[in-house]
Amino acid sequence: MPHHVLAMLNQPSADAPPHDEDAPAFEFVDPERPQLSAMDLGATRGDGIFESISVGDGKPQALDHHLRRFTSSARKLELPAPDEAAWREAILAAIDELQPGAEAWVKAVLTRGVEGDSRPTGWVYAAHAPDHSRTRIDGVRVVVLDRGYRHDVETTSPWLLAGAKTLSYAVNRAVAREAHRRGADDVIFSSSDGYVLEGPTSTVVFQRGNALLTPGTGLGILDGTTQANLFHYAESLGMTTGFELLTPAELAKGDAAWLVSSVRLAAPIRSLDGVDFPMNPVLSAGMNEYLLSLRH
Template identity: 50%
Template structure:
């Protein structure tokens, strides 16, 4: 990954009514050290983030990402981000991206241990090449997430609906999937319901209806999934949220893992079950996701 840009943000109160936040940004060398050893994002993963896809310098779905950042901040008892300040930081980062696909990351942490303020920064980097995954598809395995589907409602302090920096479990799941000969994983609850992938949302096709697991089991509501549902509805398809038993996965007419940077990766196998793949239809989804979207 080639880093192209980084800036530190001096967060302001959400009530700040200025219109220009340039003096709250400090552009830094993305290859140079920038955080202190007491930073809680690195010590404990105590913070939140968003990854925004960029196509030919255009950041995609910025408002949706900013709103989800604010939602995560609320769940984690972090200061509410000033959305216009962060929007301007995204604009500065996008200007450094150039042609092709890139990714902008927004990070807000609790700051230095015992410090007075949070730490915030934005980076831009060249995106990985996902052409093969979009074209040829991926194989996934189901992995037990270790909690029942009703746990998030009973234990909100687990932060299961927030996009936090604590991604050790997610990365371990992907390593486990690869050790089993797959490319990625789909989490299922301990009582047998489909959740999401470690870094993506799951969309399933049943005839002309597209469904995704209902966001009531600690599922992160995906910005790409929401955008694709709008697109599918505009094409005359039905879309739905549902509580999906894992046993239903073998009978679907199609499946995709969707995310802001990889976009729509068709699933060609779940565990030992082959899944139908419509290459032309998938290409049309990715054509849409690669088009400018605000």
Template identity: 50%
Template sequence: MTVLVFLDSAFPDGRPADAGVPQLMINDLGVTRGDGIFESLLAVDSVPRKPDAHLDRLASSAQLLELDIPPREAWERAIATALALHAEAEADDAGHAGRAAVKLVVTRGVEGAAAPTAWVQVTVAPDAAAQREAGIKVLLLDRGYDSLSAARAPWLLLGAKTLSYAVNMAALRYARQHGADDAIFTSSDGKVLEGPTSTVVLARERNGVRTLLTPERRSGILAGTTQDALFKAAEAAGWELGYGPLVPEDLFAADGVWLVSSIRLLVPVRSIDGRELPFSAALNSELARLADAAL
């Protein structure tokens, strides 16, 4: 069941639309060229988690694409409308709103027009509980760019969350075809980057000092909203923080590795390229509790 609400200046709280019938023009540049941006966030019992962080990142992506998008207040109202409609439909169907995936999308609009196309989409969130508990197998895949490409070639839009996700989806298909569940991208000069839909986080303890680390953002990775929330909570709980650069051997030497995202949250990595990684159920639970409290 999908709820769809378009941002429309004639409808201050958003314009609900039937997701079961066509809504986009065939020459919308988001369809024909993937020219647009998006965000995905989790809502629990109709309350969105970290909406400000996602709206900030949406604005950052828009700036990189030189894309005019509706103001923050319009997004906040449309999100509220969509979640209320979803809760109403879910209450009729299942008795509660539960966990929902909220997607914010903006395209450059119909070719030749001046206005973007923007909408909020709400669906039931996929159940990732089994992965969060049991973990996943991962392959390292070369992204084809070196770690300095973001600064040298800003037109590549590295670090923006664009609709051009064909490469990310191809990486996931490749990993699954080769016996893994997910992937971690590396740069052509050997640095750890990110997952196709997630941020990489690792934990290690040295001489009694516990540290969480994630790859450096200047290497052209997307700023992780859930990773950022986890790091703030972990720092308050006494953890040290680190921001790369990281190489694959850092993953194998860690006490634990996770893929972190807004919908799945923290998913432990149990093996990389068939090589088993250390895993602590207690540590996994501790970090999951920190992330849940922060969000």
């Protein structure tokens, strides 16, 4: 069985024609060979969306939530609506095709397709995941960077696509390089009017006393799949959960904080803007053990 697999969807959306009337719903192809047209708008304009899904022992984590978010992102970009049944089938088949391993991940991508064509392009890529076990214990050094938008940008300027998981990742890569220049591992975005938002590839979760919290909704940030699962875990411990609009200075007064995402899971913040940040190793271990258990 292969270490990575690629499946190309024939009809990623029921609202658009298939690429081949006689072809199956999806086809496994060689991931080492070119498959994408040079004129595909995903390549030339970054005009598309994606989801990354964690996998363990052949089970995708929060697949329903990821598919809902995939559809939400498509709606914001006015892409043809993903056929969720077709995507689910391709994702599960790609996982089954992949050589078993401790941890894996799947990336689902939908683009607007070749310029001038009405058919979107869709594919599913599955591979073994890097080993994040030390990061889940040792934590990450984080700096706060201004995203340059107000916290209410999702309402005031929906055309900026805040809250959509798009292929336009140049800014996210740029902030990662800036973090490294500042001696940090990762970033928390703040709004131009001074509120905590999210990481470039993660959701911010923080502890205050017996509460586990995350920045409020409607901030132009992603609806966190991993954060939702962690809220269920916290509630099982008797903790309260909720959403709170807060500043970086208020975050710095928290009892602990994490950057959480589908593949890395819960990475505790060990320093914030160069200042040591308290960690809760027991809660961190419980969070990651719980998230890993959802894959079995």
